Amino acid sequence: MNVPARLRTAFERAYEGLLRREISGAPKHVAIIQDGNRRYARKQGEDTAEGYQAGADTTERVLDWCAELGVEELTLYAFSTENFERPEEQLQPLFDLLEGKLREFADADRVHEQEVRVRALGDVGMLPERVREAVDYAEARTVGHEGFTLNIALAYGGRNELLGAVHEVAEDVADGSLAASDVDVAEVESRLYRSPVRDVDLIIRTGGDERTSNFLPWHANGNEAAVFFCTPYWPEFSKVDLLRGIRTYEAREESWRRARTKRAVALVRSLAATETEAARAVAGRLRETLPSGDAAEMEEVLESSGETAD
Structure with a gap:
């Protein structure tokens, strides 16, 4: 048609x-x-x-x-x-x-x-x-x-x-x-x-x-x-094709960000169960590399274990 x-x-x-x-x-x-x-x-x-x-x-x-x-x-x-x-x-x-x-x-x-x-x-x-x-x-x-x-x-x-x-x-x-x-x-x-x-x-x-x-x-x-x-x-x-390419890039970056955050939180959670001082140290370093919302998630993990990432 x-x-x-x-x-x-x-x-x-x-x-x-x-x-x-x-x-x-x-x-x-x-x-x-x-x-x-x-x-x-x-x-x-x-x-x-x-x-x-x-x-x-x-x-x-x-x-x-x-x-x-x-x-x-x-x-x-x-x-x-x-x-x-x-x-x-x-x-x-x-x-x-x-x-x-x-x-x-x-x-x-x-x-x-x-x-x-x-x-x-x-x-x-x-x-x-x-x-x-x-x-x-x-x-x-x-x-x-x-x-x-x-x-x-x-x-x-x-x-x-x-x-x-x-x-x-x-x-x-x-x-x-x-x-x-x-x-x-x-x-x-x-x-x-x-x-x-x-x-x-x-x-x-x-x-x-x-x-x-x-x-x-x-x-x-x-x-x-x-x-x-x-x-x-x-x-x-066309410009639409370029924008679709950029959308693919952003989706990949967001996927990587979520995966990176998931790994960071899992690491802190694992350490917090037995090595609280190590967990606080790792969380402090990772907090600088993650968006504020993701860093807050790590804080919650530490708080739930009785520690904070100060």
Whole structure:
């Protein structure tokens, strides 16, 4: 059944309003796998290049939505190392688009008004010179901005990123310039592709596939980021889809909060039965990490055992 555009728009606005009421904030860092540009083009009976152009238009809208919702960093999976295996007739239009959009974005008034900083993540040296120059131009034009961070993953592969970092660490340990005991999280992160400012809170993948495709394994999987898979192709991605992703993130965070509180209360209850001093000490430390309502629940546990967490 074909739904009139007017009714469809009214429904989407109502649904968007409902979603806005259901979420209380936004994740700080969202990463998106922009899948489905070519399939969208085929569905529309258009050339592949038209699909990528439509996807680029969606990217600009998503930037506005993120800024509106309070997201502070956005990472887009624009071109993977596996993409180099595509036929030349598909690669050149894509490189044209990347070059053009990087330069266009770097010169856009709203980018500078909103203090958007553009950074490339990946083995940029693998890209054609004209795209590398566009990357350098966009980064140089926005280097001082601090309002919003846009990371564009180009020639990116998560395994390659980690493997390169491991090789560098191993070489430095072997030649004595780095002690094995000094290898920690910060040391590894310093050797990743121009590391994102913060860990990823939410990964979104469009196009219907339910996999994260080697995307940001250290910053997303390592942070146990929430993941939202949706069926629209990237050019069809809407603000409602973004809000649904944020709702998934908040539901996951709330589930974790409840589980963390349950474990904390169970620990205090177990200790309070036999080790009251230890229970008071543990409750005092945990109280600082839990919301006030959850901390109050621990107080009740101690009070019921004749102690308080002073």
